[in-house]
Amino acid sequence: MRRLWAVAACTGLITAARADLPMPTVYTLNCSGCHGARGQGVREVGIPDLNDAGLFVRTELGRQYLIQVPGLAQSRLDDATAARLLNWILQRFSADRLTADFVPYTAAEVARFRSDKASDAQARRDAILAEMRGRGLLPQSYEATSPAPP
Amino acid sequence: MSLFDETVETATRKLAMLSSRRGVLSLLGRLAVGAALAPLLPIDRTFGKPSTDPHQMDPSKCDYWKYCAMDGQLCSCCGGTGSQCPPGTEVSKVSWIGTCRNGKDGKDYLISYNDCCGRSSCGQCYCSSNLNERPGYEMGIHNDVNWCMANGGAASYHCTVSIIVGVAG
Numbered sequence: 413m414r415r416l417w418a419v420a421a422c423t424g425l426i427t428a429a430r431a432d433l434p435m436p437t438v439y440t441l442n443c444s445g446c447h448g449a450r451g452q453g454v455r456e457v458g459i460p461d462l463n464d465a466g467l468f469v470r471t472e473l474g475r476q477y478l479i480q481v482p483g484l485a486q487s488r489l490d491d492a493t494a495a496r497l498l499n500w501i502l503q504r505f506s507a508d509r510l511t512a513d514f515v516p517y518t519a520a521e522v523a524r525f526r527s528d529k530a531s532d533a534q535a536r537r538d539a540i541l542a543e544m545r546g547r548g549l550l551p552q553s554y555e556a557t558s559p560a561p562p
Numbered sequence: 563m564s565l566f567d568e569t570v571e572t573a574t575r576k577l578a579m580l581s582s583r584r585g586v587l588s589l590l591g592r593l594a595v596g597a598a599l600a601p602l603l604p605i606d607r608t609f610g611k612p613s614t615d616p617h618q619m620d621p622s623k624c625d626y627w628k629y630c631a632m633d634g635q636l637c638s639c640c641g642g643t644g645s646q647c648p649p650g651t652e653v654s655k656v657s658w659i660g661t662c663r664n665g666k667d668g669k670d671y672l673i674s675y676n677d678c679c680g681r682s683s684c685g686q687c688y689c690s691s692n693l694n695e696r697p698g699y700e701m702g703i704h705n706d707v708n709w710c711m712a713n714g715g716a717a718s719y720h721c722t723v724s725i726i727v728g729v730a731g
Contacts, residue, residue, distance in 0.1 A: 441730075448655075449727065457714075459656070459712070486701075
């Protein structure tokens with residue numbers, strides 16, 4: 413199995429489940445097991461690098477996709493916390509990929525798109541990247557490190 | 563009244579002769595800094611009273627506080643330590659994250675349970691506490707997983723380490 417999406421997507425264990433946990437703790441518990449402390453992921457087995465996440469909010473489908481990825485959509489986090497976590501991840505790991513007009517996610521937006529789960533996340537991701545590539549939205553710095561799939 | 567004035571004047575002049583303004587400031591500063599640092603001194607604040615089951619403070623036992631969400635063989639038993647993989651193995655690239663309370667200081671710590679990969683199973687000191695784990699139908703919080711699976715050719719499981727990655731809160 414080359415892709416670990418279903419098995420390893422953002423594993424966490426919250427024993428101190430509190431609504432007021434700071435975002436670094438929420439990230440560590442829910443995401444860092446697979447994406448790592450620096451968000452780097454493990455690209456060779458299909459765990460995406462969160463430092464590139466900011467690219468996805470450049471298109472509407474990409475923006476929705478970040479809500480629909482298994483680690484977020486299928487997590488136990490409520491919509492408000494999921495939105496805060498998503499904004500924190502984007503600012504913490506991928507601020508240089510965000511455009512100046514980036515609008516933070518809201519709980520209502522997460523609630524609206526969350527139910528459409530990306531059960532084949534890799535295919536959806538590839539389609540979004542292909543669309544962005546076609547529209548010239550992917551920077552050279554991304555293309556140099558992440559070549560298009562064969 | 564004049565006696566009172568004289569007494570105070572004499573005392574003030576003596577104080578002025580014996581001390582400098584900088585000296586007073588320095589003393590006050592040292593007092594302030596000392597007071598600020600006193601709570602940080604490494605003093606045993608349990609005052610000799612064990613605040614928890616002694617077993618939970620013994621890293622060789624399965625109920626050691628840091629193993630609360632452990633599912634694996636202790637690397638400390640397999641040629642490594644509680645937080646370092648044995649020679650000939652590499653640490654897993656993905657891991658299981660748990661929250662365990664240290665009975666000594668009462669704080670909740672975030673623990674990363676990484677598998678050590680690349681050799682066959684150590685076969686000793688198996689511990690399974692798995693606090694708050696859920697069955698496989700909630701895959702996101704299911705720990706019956708070989709965390710060596712992302713290590714390519716070195717995907718065989720040997721043992722598990724537990725590493726503190728933060729404080730919850």
